[in-house]
Amino acid sequence: MADPAERVAPASVCHVHSHQAQGSPGKISSIPAPMHPTLVWFENDLRLHDHPALEAAARGGAPIVPLFVWNGGDGWGKGAASQWWLHHSLVAFSDSLADVGLSLVVRRGDPETIVPEVARSINAGLVTWLERPDTARAERDSRIEKALECPVRRFGGALLHDPEQIRTGSGGPYKVFTPFYRKFAEEVAVEKPSGVAPLDGLESPPSIDSESIDSLGLLPTIPWDEGLAECWTPGEAGARSRLADLELEDYAEERDIPSIEGTSRLSPHLHFGEVSPREVWHVVGNIEPYRRQLVWRDFAHHLIHHFPETRDRPLRKEFESFPWRRDDEELARWQKGQTGYPIVDAGMRQLWHTGWMHNRVRMVVASFLTKHLLHTWLDGQAWFEDTLVDADLANNVFGWQWAGGCGADAQPFFRIFNPMTQGKKFDPKGAYVRKWVPELADLPNKVIHEPWTADNVPENYPAPIVDHKEARERALSAYQKTRN
Ligand SMILES: Cc1cc2nc3c(=O)[nH]c(=O)nc-3n(C[C@H](O)[C@H](O)[C@H](O)COP(=O)(O)OP(=O)(O)OC[C@H]3O[C@@H](n4cnc5c(N)ncnc54)[C@H](O)[C@@H]3O)c2cc1C
Structure with a gap:
């Protein structure tokens, strides 16, 4: 046997x-x-x-x-x-x-x-x-x-696949998602999860000293965590209850709309291993757009496994010498959600309050920091690492290098998200902005993503930290210098 x-x-x-x-x-x-x-x-x-x-x-x-x-x-x-x-x-x-x-x-x-x-x-x-x-x-x-x-x-x-399992035709690791996904579909049969380990009837183990969980000092000393406690139930029971309540039939249409709960919010539970990815895979069944996101997670881990140096260095070497700027005041305004760009500020405030941010908005705020403000992706990665409940080395590095144009299969540097267009497309009625940036709650839909064009510009909301057009040109010119 x-x-x-x-x-x-x-x-x-x-x-x-x-x-x-x-x-x-x-x-x-x-x-x-x-x-x-x-x-x-x-x-x-x-x-x-x-x-x-x-x-x-x-x-x-x-x-x-x-x-x-x-x-x-x-x-x-x-x-x-x-x-x-x-x-x-x-x-x-x-x-x-x-x-x-x-x-x-x-x-x-x-x-x-x-x-x-x-x-x-x-x-x-x-x-x-x-x-x-x-x-x-x-x-x-x-x-x-x-x-x-x-x-x-x-x-x-920890993953759906063994990171050594999937190789390109020449035996190397993948750097582009689509062929990785194709190979994953061909080679990985995601095993069915097992239930709870059969722990009944075992003899008692020897008694052994333990420190208390409290003594690890993991909780904040000043109480900033109320918002987190309102939103989350850490632990396996919380993960299983979220999994049991999933409604993902409209995931493909809803996953990009930050004002609704259109995604699973399983990321912290997956990060802390409170539920296995293969269990999630089997519970969601044939909802391909959702399963695809789980494979993005495996892809991010595939990359950090094969390119461990990318935890603090760009995968694309030409970005080692990129002329990043550093301005502490600007960085602080971005962190606090005071850039004057509503979709960016809403995302940063959602992050601060709940420890989580919608994926579409993560892409927008990361693009804004690296391209509009020309701050290194490492500054953004560090802030996310400190404030996200799902902070995950592989996914965070991957997300930041993707947004900053310096990673695998990245959004090219010259594609610069326009925060107004992103806001209008994914938050057309401004519901997300109104929730997280209450100073703008009374603005009409047509100006909510460009409050500086309103008849009555709210006095308690900052003017844009940079002019979009100028920032875009500055980013393109910095990129051009690196290429040359
Ligand atoms: C700049 C940036 C930083 C990010 N940092 C993190 C991070 O530290 N930790 C983290 O878990 N995710 C990170 N992501 C990926 C993504 O934003 C989150 O996984 C997702 O928003 C979590 O919400 P959800 O569980 O509702 O996702 P769902 O849409 O329900 O997706 C299901 C699961 O798939 C995985 N997944 C989804 N999208 C991605 C992706 N783009 N890359 C890798 N895995 C993905 C996650 O485990 C997620 O829980 C980052 C993305 C960006 C753009």
Whole structure:
């Protein structure tokens, strides 16, 4: 009979590594003994459903010690809004584990020290976790695997596909979405998700010290998080309830309209692994435009996996020497939603208040910062990283480099979104602007995206930070210099 751990982890999305498989003679003797506890190490995969590593541990029959190690979340949970989310997600996860008789062990420090230390202290027979697709964490995990003195099993589950699986005809990674998507459709059969791991009837694990979730200090010290709490329910139950309530029949038509809930708002739940992407894939069924967005997510992770340097450098090398400007006052006005361009300001205020911004508006505000204001995409990426509840290294880098014209399959630099046209097209009655920029609420539809043309220009709303036409010409000329 196949090893249960291997059975639960389908080949297309899973890697199984064990010291036995790698043939390390010193470690062959440490075959998992049933009574030796299994250590399951969680990071941004805080769920009980469709978690192959937890399921493998449960099927192994040994007592389970679930471990979470916090070291600042570099690359996946560093920002203030992310940390707010993480706190609540950890509380919810810890409660769910307690319901099935497991106690989450929380530690602060470097996982390279702590994971082997905890494994040793419980005399673990097996350590298991879900693979992290970004290269920095994957390399760290490989070092941890080497340092462990017992077998290790690592599983896929963070993405729909294994980032090594899809290659161009010449064996390289893809840089353009459409052929990537075609290849994905040909080669990836997204596995059905499994349910909750069978955790009943396991022996109690040894008691082991844990820090409290509160002591990680993830919550803000000044209360700016009310808006976030109004909008979101972090944790697996919140994710599953959002998934159960999805109505995506009109997704293709509605996904670009920021004033309505036309998208799933699953991004933070996906980022923190409270629901698996393959479960979302199967629940939404054949709604191709939605599934396509999930594949964009895999594409962004494919890129950061193969081009890890792009976390702070442009994929298109000519942009290394781009003449970006730096003006702290302008940056602050953009961050606060005080640029004088209503659609931009509405987006930035939605972000500040809710920790999330509609995708169409993310594209507009990112284009505005990089092209109208000529600020580097890194400034925008950093602000998003701090303020988005779904801040995700791969998606954020990808989105910013796309908007700034310097990434894979990017919007060419010379295509500059016109904020007035974008507003009129996607928010024709100004409902989105009226909600987030109340100073403009009384303006008629025809001027709401150009308030400076109104008969009564609202006094408490700023004049445009730059003239659209001049800013456009300045951006094109900077681009021309780089090309030359
Ligand atoms: C400048 C910029 C920065 C961005 N930063 C992030 C980020 O840090 N984290 C993040 O999750 N998304 C980011 N995105 C992508 C996108 O805006 C969000 O994923 C989306 O708005 C989330 O809302 P939703 O869950 O309702 O999306 P839906 O429309 O319901 O899409 C479903 C899921 O598909 C994925 N997805 C959708 N669009 C994209 C995309 N363009 N790229 C990659 N994945 C996508 C997300 O996981 C999303 O939850 C960014 C986009 C831009 C333009």
